[in-house]
Amino acid sequence: MEEIIRLKQEGLSQRExxxxxxxxxxxxxxxxxxxxxxxxxxxxxxxKDENAEVPEVDFAYLPQTAGLNQDRLVLLPRDPETxxxxxxLTERRIRMIEQHFHSAWHELPKWLRVYDVxxxxxxxxxxxxxxxxxxxxxxxxxxxxxxxxGTVFCVDFGTTALDGRFITLLxxxxxxxxxxxxxxxxxxxxxxxxxxxxxxxxxxxxxxxxYSIAE
Numbered sequence: 001m002e003e004i005i006r007l008k009q010e011g012l013s014q015r016e017x018x019x020x021x022x023x024x025x026x027x028x029x030x031x032x033x034x035x036x037x038x039x040x041x042x043x044x045x046x047x048k049d050e051n052a053e054v055p056e057v058d059f060a061y062l063p064q065t066a067g068l069n070q071d072r073l074v075l076l077p078r079d080p081e082t083x084x085x086x087x088x089l090t091e092r093r094i095r096m097i098e099q100h101f102h103s104a105w106h107e108l109p110k111w112l113r114v115y116d117v118x119x120x121x122x123x124x125x126x127x128x129x130x131x132x133x134x135x136x137x138x139x140x141x142x143x144x145x146x147x148x149x150g151t152v153f154c155v156d157f158g159t160t161a162l163d164g165r166f167i168t169l170l171x172x173x174x175x176x177x178x179x180x181x182x183x184x185x186x187x188x189x190x191x192x193x194x195x196x197x198x199x200x201x202x203x204x205x206x207x208x209x210x211y212s213i214a215e
Contacts (some may be wrong), residue, residue, distance in 0.1 A: 004028055014138065024088070029140070073157050073170035080149035080178045085112065086141035087157050087170055097159070097169065110135050113156040113166055114144060117174060124153055124171075132166065149180035 007017045014028045021028075073087040089097075094105050101108060111134050115127035135142050147153065155172040 004032065010031060013179065071170060073155065073172040075153065075155050075172035075175040076173050077177045078143065080180055081145060081147050083114075083144040083147055083153060083155070083177065084141070085144065085155050085157075085172060087194045088140065089169065093169070101159070106137055106139070108159045110137050110139065111158055111160065111166060112142060112144070113158060113168070115156070116148075116151060116153050119151045122174065127154075147177050149177050152176045 156168045157170040158168045
């Protein structure tokens with residue numbers, strides 16, 4: 001912990017501290033928040049939903065894969081009205097995005113697109129509804145509030161093109177919010193695919209160029 005504080009006081013970013021110490025950015029943020037070096041929460045300034053914030057995170061509840069160096073977006077239900085999502089992008093993908101947009105990673109707007117995928121075999125285009133939440137540009141986790149109980153959700157993490165189009169960078173697993181007592185669950189419908197494992201990234205992920213998909 002002392003090493004994290006020392007590096008922060010030297011002016012290193014959370015990502016730089018994490019890389020130097022070989023730990024996740026989320027863990028760095030946790031210790032900085034705990035010792036009052038970062039604010040505990042932030043409010044969303046999204047286009048549709050403003051019921052999201054970034055509180056202190058209990059890392060004991062994060063999956064053990066959190067330290068793996070791979071692109072990932074993990075969605076977890078917290079309670080009937082709240083989802084928790086955290087993400088990581090490898091340096092390779094960040095460099096690719098920066099080169100395409102001719103912009104530093106920390107300068108790009110960051111968004112979450114939330115999909116209600118109850119009773120559907122979600123393919124990216126057939127959600128019941130969706131809405132966008134703008135997150136802090138240096139955030140790597142977010143709480144999403146105002147959800148419906150017993151509902152299946154999926155989340156995309158992305159940025160926007162100059163014309164305002166949403167560009168997906170990562171897609172999460174699907175997750176169902178806990179049901180209220182006696183409430184029917186969409187997951188009870190045999191035609192619905194609900195998995196605790198991350199959804200395989202789209203086939204275009206490796207040829208991502210932002211505005212279009214390279215052939």
